[in-house]
Amino acid sequence: MWLAGTARAQEIDPKLVEKADPESVGDAADKKMGSVLDVLERLQEQAGIDSPVETLLYAIAFISGLALVAKSLTDFVKFGSDPNRVPFSQPMLYFLAGIFLVQLGATTDTASETLGVSDVAFAYAEAAGSSTGGKILEIVFEFLHVIGIVTVMRALFLMPKIDGRQFTVGQVITHLVSGLLLMNFEWTSCTMLASFGWGDAICGG
Numbered sequence: 747m748w749l750a751g752t753a754r755a756q757e758i759d760p761k762l763v764e765k766a767d768p769e770s771v772g773d774a775a776d777k778k779m780g781s782v783l784d785v786l787e788r789l790q791e792q793a794g795i796d797s798p799v800e801t802l803l804y805a806i807a808f809i810s811g812l813a814l815v816a817k818s819l820t821d822f823v824k825f826g827s828d829p830n831r832v833p834f835s836q837p838m839l840y841f842l843a844g845i846f847l848v849q850l851g852a853t854t855d856t857a858s859e860t861l862g863v864s865d866v867a868f869a870y871a872e873a874a875g876s877s878t879g880g881k882i883l884e885i886v887f888e889f890l891h892v893i894g895i896v897t898v899m900r901a902l903f904l905m906p907k908i909d910g911r912q913f914t915v916g917q918v919i920t921h922l923v924s925g926l927l928l929m930n931f932e933w934t935s936c937t938m939l940a941s942f943g944w945g946d947a948i949c950g951g
Contacts, residue, residue: 797888803895804850810899811847814840814906839906846902854898858926887931894928897921 821837846853901921907913927934 797892799892800895803892803899807847807850807899807902810903811844811850814844814847816844818844836906839908843902843905846905847899850895850899850902853902854895854926854929857922858930861923861926890928890931894925894931897925897928899925901925 818837818839818841821832821840824832825834825837898921901918904913904918904921908915908918
């Protein structure tokens, strides 16, 4: 009897060892991490970005957008059961803000084109090449671009809270336009310089 029990244990032990094998556990973790990285890469390609910080911001916007869409659906249910309890504008604003956040890259591109804001070749930065001045300009533009993304995200987060008192449409529009101008600061700065007659020299005409 003891020998039979030992034989069964020998048959079971390899399976248990295989399940508890650190390499198999590590492979499973790598697969999960790989799927997360795939999502981030798709977001990065969709938004046309190279910075890890921007990729993280777009990922946060994507997740937040899904949460706002889910919130809007629950509010739509409440509106259907009792229209006097929840105004129709509330779930609609949550839904629109969520969609804009999920598609933040397309949202900012479309809004920039609507406002006539576009990428401009900054002649000084190109002429400077790999010099210290050119690198500083690249860092400044990249930093302002990140700040612009955050500002646009804040505008979308404020949109469902519009009540005409604490949060107004003007605040949302101000944040949105400011964010777009910061995201395209090359265009913004060249437009400002052109008003002083320095646009051709610095922005390449």
